[in-house]
Amino acid sequence: MQELVSIIMPSYNAERFIEESINSVLSQTYQNWELLITDDVSKDNTVAIVKQYAINEPRIRLVEKSNGAYWALFIKSTKTSNYNEIVKNDCLILEKSVSGCSSITELCN
Incomplete structure (x- = not known):
């Protein structure tokens, strides 16, 4: 069985980009992943977009918290x-990208 890879995506007012980012995760050849999206109280439609994806894809989860909650989620x-x-x-x-993920956290710049 493949090892689980946790992909953490912090977001704030990301409605312009987040669908493309989520779709790039969905297109991974490696399938045993979870996408944990933390939203830092967005004022746009980011949360609604993520919730729609999460309804159709159980590997996508939304965490709505403020003040850098993604570090706690990462830990x-x-x-x-x-x-x-x-x-x-x-x-x-x-x-x-996910199939090449190593135990050292990779940061996408």
């Missing part, structure tokens, strides 16, 4: 998965 994810990747909400990852 928690290190206890449930061996591999973690942080992807910005305006970043696209290549379809084999």
Whole structure:
């Protein structure tokens, strides 16, 4: 069985980019992943967009918290998965990015 990879995506007012970012995760060749999106009280439609994706894809979860909650989520994810990747909400990852994920956290710039 493939190891679980936790992908953490912090977001704030990301409605312009977040769909493309989520779609880039959905296109991964590696399938045993979870996408944990933390929203820092967005004022736009970011939360609604993420919720719509989460309805159709159980590997996508939304965490609505403020003040940098993604670090707490990152620490928690290190206890449930061996591999973690942080992807910005305006970043696209290549379809084999998760399969190349190592135990050292990769930051998508």
